[in-house]
Amino acid sequence: MPSEEIAERFRFAKTLVRDAGALANRYFQDIGALTIKDKGLQSAVSEADVETERFIRQRLEQAYPDDGFFGEESANDTTGADVGAGQGLWVVDPIDGTQCFVKGLPHWSVSIAFVLDGRIQFGVVIDPNLDELFAGGIGFGATLNEKPIAPDASADIGRDAFSIGFAHRSKPEEVIPVLDRLLKAGGMYVRGGSGALSLVYVACGRTIGYYEPHINSWDSYAAVAILREAGADVVEAEAGDGLTKGCEIIATAPRVTEAFRAILRG
Numbered sequence: 001m002p003s004e005e006i007a008e009r010f011r012f013a014k015t016l017v018r019d020a021g022a023l024a025n026r027y028f029q030d031i032g033a034l035t036i037k038d039k040g041l042q043s044a045v046s047e048a049d050v051e052t053e054r055f056i057r058q059r060l061e062q063a064y065p066d067d068g069f070f071g072e073e074s075a076n077d078t079t080g081a082d083v084g085a086g087q088g089l090w091v092v093d094p095i096d097g098t099q100c101f102v103k104g105l106p107h108w109s110v111s112i113a114f115v116l117d118g119r120i121q122f123g124v125v126i127d128p129n130l131d132e133l134f135a136g137g138i139g140f141g142a143t144l145n146e147k148p149i150a151p152d153a154s155a156d157i158g159r160d161a162f163s164i165g166f167a168h169r170s171k172p173e174e175v176i177p178v179l180d181r182l183l184k185a186g187g188m189y190v191r192g193g194s195g196a197l198s199l200v201y202v203a204c205g206r207t208i209g210y211y212e213p214h215i216n217s218w219d220s221y222a223a224v225a226i227l228r229e230a231g232a233d234v235v236e237a238e239a240g241d242g243l244t245k246g247c248e249i250i251a252t253a254p255r256v257t258e259a260f261r262a263i264l265r266g
Contacts, residue, residue: 001086003139006114006121009064009088013112013124014135016059021110021128024052024095028108028128036102046102049073052094056112060090070243072096072218081243089115091243093196093218100193106130107193113221118238123222125196134200136226144204151232151253155208157260158186163198165191165212165249174213181263195249199223202251203230209252209260216246224251233257 027034027048035047053073060069068083071092083089090112095101097108106129113123114137122137134149136142142149152160162182166175182189190207192198195215201207203226220237227234234251236242252260 001088001116006116006137007140009114010122010124010135010137010140012063013114013122014133016056017110017112017124017126018133019059020052020056020094020112021126023055024048024101024108024110025128027051028101028104028106031102031104034102046095046098048101049095049098052110053092056090056092056094056110064088064090070218072216085117087116091115091217091221093216093222096196096219097192097194105193107197109194109197111196111218111222113217113225115221115238115243120221120225120228120238123225125200125222125226127194127197134203134223134226136203136229138225138229140229142203142226142228142230144200149204149226149230151202151230151255152205152208153253153255155253155255157182157208157256157263160208160256161188161190162256162260163192163201163207163210164189165195165198165210165215167212167214169246170213175211177266178211178264181266182260185259185263187263195219196223199249199251200226202232202253203227205253208256210249211251211260211264212249214246215249217243220247220249227251 053071067088070081093111101108111125125134224237
């Protein structure tokens with residue numbers, strides 16, 4: 001795919017994610033009227049998730065009918081992720097942080113990534129509550145509301161906040177020892193509702209790192225593109241079956257990468 005076609009998609013994605021964020025936010029302003037269903041332990045889906053994903057998918061299919069689509073609310077059908085060489089793939093989380101969303105907590109986002117030949121080309125993440133649009137990709141740099149961003153250059157495990165995520169797909173014993181060693185090293189942790197937002201906060205220096213034993217591609221791929229362009233250290237989320245099965249995610253400001261790796265090793 002020629003670079004100008006990727007650039008066109010990047011511009012389209014920034015407009016689309018703003019429109020999708022506005023739609024989701026209208027539901028958020030009237031959450032008492034939402035229809036909500038449990039998906040499992042500490043997991044829910046609302047009509048806002050479903051309708052926002054449908055909105056994004058329809059817009060993409062109209063603009064780029066030959067591209068594939070892989071979204072959280074349709075992830076049980078992985079055929080959309082089965083694309084050929086040179087065929088683009090959109091990876092979408094319509095509302096990342098649904099548990100916060102349905103309780104009126106303003107830590108959720110809309111996340112859209114574009115993948116080509118197994119490599120994340122770019123990603124966009126919007127926080128409608130703060131009107132913050134994070135964007136980045138190969139050749140595009142990394143920005144917050146169009147201004148360049150970078151990880152914290154003075155990051156210190158013993159002084160700054162590290163973000164830890166957890167979902168019940170993982171086991172408590174996978175994260176509790178990490179928390180224990182982080183605290184014993186003088187560190188501190190924070191926990192947000194949206195993995196995508198927590199990751200891009202590393203990219204812009206609000207936190208010094210993010211760790212989660214398992215994260216899905218729709219929660220992470222857009223943020224991974226932004227982290228890479230911002231200059232953070234982040235795992236190869238596309239490796240193996242990361243697209244369809246997810247992966248362990250580690251993202252750090254370069255100054256604390258080795259310190260946190262030591263904490264993980266124990």
